[in-house]
Amino acid sequence: MSLRDGAVPGLPVETELPERVGVLVLGAGLAGCAALLAAAEAGRYALLLEKTGEIGGSTVKSAGLSAFAGTDEQAEQGIADSVDLMRKDLLEVGKGRNDPALVDLYCEHQLDAHRWLKGHGVRYGEIHAASGQSAPRSHPADTTRMLELLLKAAGELGARIMCDAPAARLLHDGSRVTGVRLADGREVRADAVVLATGGFSMNPELLAAFAPQMEHALRQGGDGNEGDGLKMAMALGAGLRDTPYIKGTYGHYYTEHPDEDGTGVLAVYKGAIAVNREGRRFVDESKNYKEIGDAALAQPGVTTWQVFDARTMAQANDEVPIYGFGGRERAGMLLKADTIAALEAAIGLPEGSLRRTVAEYNAAIEQGRPDPFGRARLSGGVGRPAPIDRPPFYAHPSGTVVLATYCGLTVDTRMRVLDWWGDPIGRLYAAGEITGGFHGAGYMTGTSIGKSGVFGRLAGRNAAAEESELQW
Ligand SMILES: Cc1cc2nc3c(=O)[nH]c(=O)nc-3n(C[C@H](O)[C@H](O)[C@H](O)COP(=O)(O)OP(=O)(O)OC[C@H]3O[C@@H](n4cnc5c(N)ncnc54)[C@H](O)[C@@H]3O)c2cc1C
Structure with a gap:
């Protein structure tokens, strides 16, 4: 105004x-x-x-x-x-x-x-x-x-x-x-x-x-x-x-964009993993978005990606800004591919890195093994991690933003x-x-x-x- x-x-x-x-x-x-x-x-x-x-x-x-x-x-x-x-x-x-x-x-x-x-x-x-x-x-x-x-x-x-x-x-x-x-x-x-x-x-x-x-x-x-x-x-x-x-908030689009309303998205709370530019996970993604923000800032190059599949996309809700993945896809803010290998290439991650990370993540869930970062839920005490295996696959380039x-x-x-x-x-x-x-x-x-x-x-x-x- x-x-x-x-x-x-x-x-x-x-x-x-x-x-x-x-x-x-x-x-x-x-x-x-x-x-x-x-x-x-x-x-x-x-x-x-x-x-x-x-x-x-x-x-x-x-x-x-x-x-x-x-x-x-x-x-x-x-x-x-x-x-x-x-x-x-x-x-x-x-x-x-x-x-x-x-x-x-x-x-x-x-x-x-x-x-x-x-x-x-x-x-x-x-x-x-x-x-x-x-x-x-x-x-x-x-x-x-x-x-x-x-x-x-x-x-x-x-x-x-x-x-x-x-x-x-x-x-x-x-x-x-x-x-x-x-x-x-x-x-x-x-x-x-x-x-x-x-x-x-x-x-x-x-x-x-x-x-x-x-x-x-x-x-x-x-x-x-x-x-x-x-x-x-x-x-x-x-x-x-x-x-x-002073803390930053995770999930903000990695650069200025007219459709970034400031709050970012947290696909991690609906099943995404967060990976760094080496294609590796770096945090328990169910943590508070401020703690994920700190962890993301410690990653090489600072920009990270929230990687998810159709299962997470099905939970998109444009009414709740942090779950507005659908709107972000329409705004061209997501990378999208039919295979993890193609997504890895689209992001520009080292060859094989994202494939290995997703395969290990999925195997641990399927075999009931503890997550190496301690992720047992999706957000706080709610939701259970599911394998990332339903195409298409998506990546949201995500950074940490100081909002307050x-x-x-x-x-x-x-x-x-x-x-x-x-x-x-x-x-x-x-x-x-x-x-x-x-x-x-x-x-x-x-x-x-x-x-x-x-x-x-x-x-x-x-x-x-x-x-x-x-x-x-
Ligand atoms: C994208 C985003 C999302 C957020 N979402 C939430 C949320 O959902 N819930 C929540 O609790 N918090 C949220 N926050 C934080 C919250 O918005 C702020 O902490 C809060 O609005 C601060 O209110 P305020 O009145 O103290 O300051 P502000 O609203 O920032 O107002 C301060 C004003 O002071 C003026 N000013 C500065 N210097 C001078 C000067 N020398 N002389 C005269 N005027 C001056 C500024 O121009 C400004 O207009 C969010 C912040 C951002 C950026």
């Missing part, structure tokens, strides 16, 4: 930068839009500055899945889930490295935030299970529509948004943040500032600093997601959490940014992908969008509770 060409009528766009506002929000993804609306609902004059000419950041490029537990939608689909089960899953997936206070905060507020979003008109589709969830809790929504609804509601309460307004520095008077300087030198004062500038998946320099293992990974995210807010807060001494745990950075500023349960000593930096709040501490060492699908909505709302509300110097 583009604000510049007026494609979205009714959004509260501002062109003149005011001198002073109540709550100043930076970044127009879900965290920023939720914060803006919450601040406006609390009765404060709120302004959102967006760096680029368009709203949405990574939020509108995402698959739109939010992790919520105990919802009406789950009940309607007969899904048994609970907040306690989600808390247990979050701590397990995070390998105990997450801040339990933030996990508790999410668990405490997620259902309320979900209802709040629905109250503003957001609608969720069919729920399905995904990585790290012991009950299906990925709630899909149209995130572009979601932001549009939140912004319009905020506008009705007097809030405003300015695009092409990149914040460059936080202003600080020695005890608190007092406003922001834009890249063009203009300044705006505020009673409180909320950083919602997203992650740094589009900044190779920061990725090299925090995640050198991602040097050869593909990158995807909002064009403006270069870690500006992170740098601005670090300049004031902000602490960081979870930086060692899952780490960032240290915050407390009021979403106040903390310095390295654990003290709040006065009147500075943060929410969304810019924050660390919630995910810990692993990532449950749906918790990036989830935390942007849940914590963005809390950040806006708490920032609005700061004492005001503004009459309006």
Whole structure:
């Protein structure tokens, strides 16, 4: 969606930068839009500055899945889930490295935030299970529509948004943040500032600093997601959490392609094997797609192939992006052949290599021998591996992509940014992908969008509770 060409009528766009506002929000993804609306609902004059000419950041490029537990939608689909089960899953997936206070905060507020979003008109589709969830809790929504609804509601309460307004520095008077300087030198004062500038998946320099293992990974995210807010807060001494745990996602088409929607495909979860350029397997393909992503990055040349047969193709489902193999075949993104030998040649693998790998794989399954990589299931605890023997055969060139950075500023349960000593930096709040501490060492699908909505709302509300110097 583009604000510049007026494609979205009714959004509260501002062109003149005011001198002073109540709550100043930076970044127009879900965290920023939720914060803006919450601040406006609390009765404060709120302004959102967006760096680029368009709203949405990574939020509108995402698959739109939010992790919520105990919802009406789950009940309607007969899904048994609970907040306690989600808390247990979050701590397990995070390998105990997450801040339990933030996990508790999410668990405490997620259902309320979900209802709040629905109250503003957001609608969720069919729920399905995904990585790290012991009950299906990925709630899909149209995130572009979601932001549009939140912004319009905020506008009705007097809030405003300015695009092409990149914040460059936080202003600080020695005890608190007092406003922001834009890249063009203009300044705006505020009673409180909320950083919602997203992650740094589009900044190779920061990725090299925090995640050198991602040097050869593909990158995807909002064009403006270069870690500006992170740098601005670090300049004031902000602490960081979870930086060692940046992961990429496996299954992305190996190069840019107009039909690559960003999420890739995971034919491995329906029976494919993953092979490297030597034609060898390199991982237990039933693992979490982040772990497969790490393993793929360690392979020579980085590009790998998901190899499968007609049995897997029969399970294609264009409604679920990661199983959209059919769509990818139509888009010309798959290599296809009647024999494994021909597929091997089409990929350009060493002669005999793929034939040997597939023959060994099939023989182990048929003879009931343990898989050398420990693969016993297809995905998590579900599905059994089957031989790859039904023509035609397919290969999807697959790489690892950094979609989000899952780490960032240290915050407390009021979403106040903390310095390295654990003290709040006065009147500075943060929410969304810019924050660390919630995910810990692993990532449950749906918790990036989830935390942007849940914590963005809390950040806006708490920032609005700061004492005001503004009459309006
Ligand atoms: C392809 C893809 C699929 C994904 N799928 C999912 C999914 O299904 N579920 C899930 O939970 N997560 C998913 N994610 C991750 C998720 O989308 C993000 O983590 C989340 O949307 C981040 O929201 P945010 O509001 O923090 O940041 P963003 O939505 O990225 O918004 C940040 C905004 O801040 C702006 N900005 C940056 N710097 C400045 C500055 N200096 N001044 C002003 N503005 C600035 C940016 O331009 C951007 O508009 C996916 C990501 C991608 C790329």
